[in-house]
Amino acid sequence: MLTLPSATLSAATTWQSRRPSRTRWQNGATMREALTAAASRRVTRPAPLRQAVYDALTELIVSGSLKPGQHLVEAELAEHLGVSRQPVREALQRLQTAGWVDLRPAQGAFVHSPTEEEAAQLLGVRAVLETYSAQLAAQHAKPEDIERLWELQQDGVDALAEGDVERLVAANTALHEFITSVADNAVLAELISQVGQKVRWYYTPIAKPRGKEAWNEHSQLIKAIAKGDADRAGEVMRKHTERTTDFYRKQISAGASQG
Amino acid sequence: MLTLPSATLSAATTWQSRRPSRTRWQNGATMREALTAAASRRVTRPAPLRQAVYDALTELIVSGSLKPGQHLVEAELAEHLGVSRQPVREALQRLQTAGWVDLRPAQGAFVHSPTEEEAAQLLGVRAVLETYSAQLAAQHAKPEDIERLWELQQDGVDALAEGDVERLVAANTALHEFITSVADNAVLAELISQVGQKVRWYYTPIAKPRGKEAWNEHSQLIKAIAKGDADRAGEVMRKHTERTTDFYRKQISAGASQG
DNA sequence: CGATCGAGTTCTGTATACAGAAGCCTGTAT
DNA sequence: ATACAGGCTTCTGTATACAGAACTCGATCG
Structure with missing residues (x-):
């Protein structure tokens, strides 16, 4: 029997009452309030x-x-x-x-x-979505967001220096995801997540991650976001994803047998 | 009992054999070939x-x-x-x-x-997707595609002149969908379809369709696509969708009660 | 020797049954 | 009269059962 990742229930599992319930807490805020508040976070979810x-x-x-x-x-x-x-x-x-x-x-x-055509289409769509994400991020970023971005950037640079491929990939994903979260558009985030997961599925087995160049581009991207320059942030992200696309395609046409 | 739109099974319902089957048609192409090809389109689907x-x-x-x-x-x-x-x-x-x-x-x-915020986000995402769609369409359009685009444009203009709202909305949808099909990116088409349907769901009950101006913009868009000018096509589409977005927002803030 | 036909098997599609949780209502105590 | 407690009802979550379609394999016929 395989293990079910039941812990991965994700935040999507909202768990609230169907209706406000007859008992109105508005006026008669009695005792048991703190108790209820404490117990409201059920430990054992169904x-x-x-x-x-x-x-x-x-x-x-x-x-x-x-x-x-x-x-x-x-x-x-x-x-x-x-x-x-x-x-x-x-x-x-x-x-x-x-x-x-x-x-x-x-x-x-x-x-x-997935066909190669579909994979190529995925990359194209991802590029425009990520570009939009960067633009929005530049418009919405707060100082603490910038701070966090630089931390994630440092993570990636460190992983690169150590040659830790797995951590490098994770850092890259984390950076892009955080930019998306800063963009503050749930619809966009959902689509990027869908597309991104598919892209990783298709390309991770046949392509290695990009190196120093990509993280230099990240650095430029963060600077643009920090300045609130949406146009430049979008442009940098667009070129970044295009280079990643080219990078993948070259490795494919060169033949996937380079384990 | 409600009627089930079983006719709407859509093209997604592919219906092919699980495996190539033992009988190999590669070499021994016997008779019954034409017969099989004709009968392969089962009349009664499950x-x-x-x-x-x-x-x-x-x-x-x-x-x-x-x-x-x-x-x-x-x-x-x-x-x-x-x-x-x-x-x-x-x-x-x-x-x-x-x-x-x-x-x-x-x-x-x-x-x-849907919250208003989510609706606004949908419009933003749709804008970038449609922009990309227009760019790709400009790159891939063939002469017969341009011809068809002008036909659809004429449909819309006619409907506008006759004041036929329902047909106007249909023509608008048809034009945008055809551009997406010309763009020749199935992944993109799927996302645009999803987002577009949601946008219509949210805004159709509270906003009337745009008029002459929108179809002038369509005309410019088709010209750009005909010239194969991807940058301009994208730019025209971007402004077009942004104006539609503004148009919707104004009607909402003005109050939905203007039947 | 190859193709076709048909019985048997496997798997899906659908319906039904049952256990447990959540909501609702009534009774009771303060 | 209000708040709490308990039982009752409804609905979901899951399992099981059954019918029909598709695939497999062997037997038969050309």
Whole structure:
């Protein structure tokens, strides 16, 4: 049985009351208030299985345990994960909408096989989304945001110096994600997250991360954001993502066999 | 019982064999080839209920029959649609990922209530996506595409002259969608579709469509695309969507009561 | 020897059943 | 009269059962 990452329930699992409830706290604020406030943070969440299954399958796909084109048999997944077919099916529905699997009627789920064309399109879309993200970030950034950006930048530079590839990739992701969070646009953040995860899925196995040059570009980007120069921030980010795109494409055309 | 738009199965329902099948058509191309090719387009598709339910619920939400914040009781929906709870649940999963409903654990599905902030963010994201779409369209457009664009433009101008609001909105959508199809980026098209549908859902009930000015801008846009001038096409589209954004915002701040 | 047909198997699609949680209502005490 | 407590009802979450479609494999016929 595989372990379900039930801890990964994510913040999306809001847990609030259906209605304001009859008992009105507005006027008659009695005792038990502090107690209720303390206990309101339930320790044991019901943890919907479908969410855990969704996370588990996404992880299995991204990590490559489930290969593109592979047929996902519901009963098999259910047994491996120790649940019934029902939560598995619900997770598969979401995976389809998110683009991780293809659901063929009466045949079941298959891990999505991205074509090179689709991968190229993903990079293009990511570029415009990231550009917009940088522009918004430049408009909304506060001093403490800039501070944090430089910290993340330093993390990346350190990882680069130490040759720690895994940490380097993590630092890069963290920096871009923080810029997106500074941009303060939830719709944009959601799309970037979707697209970015797919890009990493497709390119991480066949391309190594960029090096010093990329982090110099990050540095310029942060400076532009710090100045509140949205145009320049967007332009720097646009070139940055374009260079990353070229970098990936070159490695692909050069042949993926350079482990 | 509500009618299920089962005809709306969409092209996404690919229907091909799980594996290349043992019978290899590569070498031994025998008879029955033409026959098979003709019969391959099955007339009677199984029509997965979940898809029909998904389409039906989306329609109900977009049309306003199901109001934002409304609690969707599975058993109720199932009975109305004449199916069991299972397909309903699967459809709800997809609706959640697409952002149409919020799923609260142990409480069920609620029609998503977009905030004004979210609506504004949608407009911003749509602007950058449409801009990119216009740029790509300018790069990829063929002569026959330009021809078709002018036809669609004429449709809109005619509808405007006749004061046919419904046809005007349809023409506008058709023009933008065709530009996206010319852009030839499936990933982009998918995102624009998602965002666009949400924008229409939010703004159509409270804002009237733009008039002559918008179609003049369309005309400029088509000219730029015809010349293959990606920069100008993008710039025109960017201003076009920004003006639409302003147009919507003004009507909202002016108060929605201007039937 | 190869293609076709048909029975058996596997898997999906859908329906139904059951357990547990959340909300609602009534009764009771202060 | 108000607040709390308990039982009752409703709904979700999950599991199981069953029908039908698709695939597999072997037998038969050309």
